[in-house]
Amino acid sequence: MRIIIAPVMKKYRDHYFLKAKQENYPARSVYKLKEIDKRFRIFKKGMRVLDLGAAPGSWSLGAAEKIGPAGLVLGADIQNTDTAFPANVLFRREDVFHRSAEFEALLREKGPFDVVMSDMAPSTTGHRGTDQARSAALCEEALAVALAYLIKGGSFVVKVFMGPDVKNLADALRKHFAVVKSFKPASSRSESMETFYVALGYTGLPLPDPPLESSAPSTV
Numbered sequence: 696m697r698i699i700i701a702p703v704m705k706k707y708r709d710h711y712f713l714k715a716k717q718e719n720y721p722a723r724s725v726y727k728l729k730e731i732d733k734r735f736r737i738f739k740k741g742m743r744v745l746d747l748g749a750a751p752g753s754w755s756l757g758a759a760e761k762i763g764p765a766g767l768v769l770g771a772d773i774q775n776t777d778t779a780f781p782a783n784v785l786f787r788r789e790d791v792f793h794r795s796a797e798f799e800a801l802l803r804e805k806g807p808f809d810v811v812m813s814d815m816a817p818s819t820t821g822h823r824g825t826d827q828a829r830s831a832a833l834c835e836e837a838l839a840v841a842l843a844y845l846i847k848g849g850s851f852v853v854k855v856f857m858g859p860d861v862k863n864l865a866d867a868l869r870k871h872f873a874v875v876k877s878f879k880p881a882s883s884r885s886e887s888m889e890t891f892y893v894a895l896g897y898t899g900l901p902l903p904d905p906p907l908e909s910s911a912p913s914t915v
């Protein structure tokens with residue numbers, strides 16, 4: 696008798712894929728955000744949320760439910776989406792590395808934000824080192840946006856591909872947030888190299904000044 700063992704990965708994907716379909720989310724990734732929120736309680740009614748890498752829109756929809764009609768989600772992605780969002784979600788097509796003046800103005804108008812979250816991922820090449828480096832660059836840019844537009848005490852959630860650059864990300868987060876945790880949701884496939892960092896309690900402190908050597912008064 697031949698025993699056929701269905702690949703675990705497929706079963707797993709199907710479960711969250713089907714659940715997302717049944718619950719009208721455009722992507723299964725919403726369950727990762729739900730797990731993050733269940734663990735860290737990042738959303739409250741009336742909050743303002745910035746969602747980087749928002750297409751097709753599951754995270755924005757999930758966050759919009761949690762913050763309610765008095766809150767706002769501003770989603771941005773390099774790709775467009777045809778997802779129909781509720782009134783408390785704004786979506787803009789935008790490359791985080793090349794933010795338009797209009798988008799910066801929108802960030803100033805709608806911010807500061809209580810939560811900045813980034814589920815951004817590069818198009819994968821299959822070359823692990825390249826994909827990790829591109830993911831790290833996206834995290835670095837997401838962090839730069841978060842530092843500029845988060846309220847003091849705000850939260851930052853970021854997806855990263857595990858690799859040598861992750862330590863730099865964690866170190867940078869610890870400089871600016873009271874609590875920094877890594878978290879791999881059960882709905883994230885175990886074979887995926889992604890994990891999430893959740894940083895709570897933005898200190899809001901400016902970056903330390905550069906060393907003063909060059910501006911030291913000259914002794915004549």
Ligand SMILES: C[S@@+](CC[C@H](N)C(=O)[O-])C[C@H]1O[C@@H](n2cnc3c(N)ncnc32)[C@H](O)[C@@H]1O
Pocket residue numbers: 721722724725747748749750751752753754755771772773774789790791792814815816817818833
């Ligand atoms: C995993 S998907 C996000 C899924 C989304 N969180 C959801 O729940 O529907 C990763 C997204 O990152 C976006 N992305 C990659 N590079 C980007 C960039 N430079 N600027 C903005 N978005 C980017 C991709 O276009 C892609 O839609």
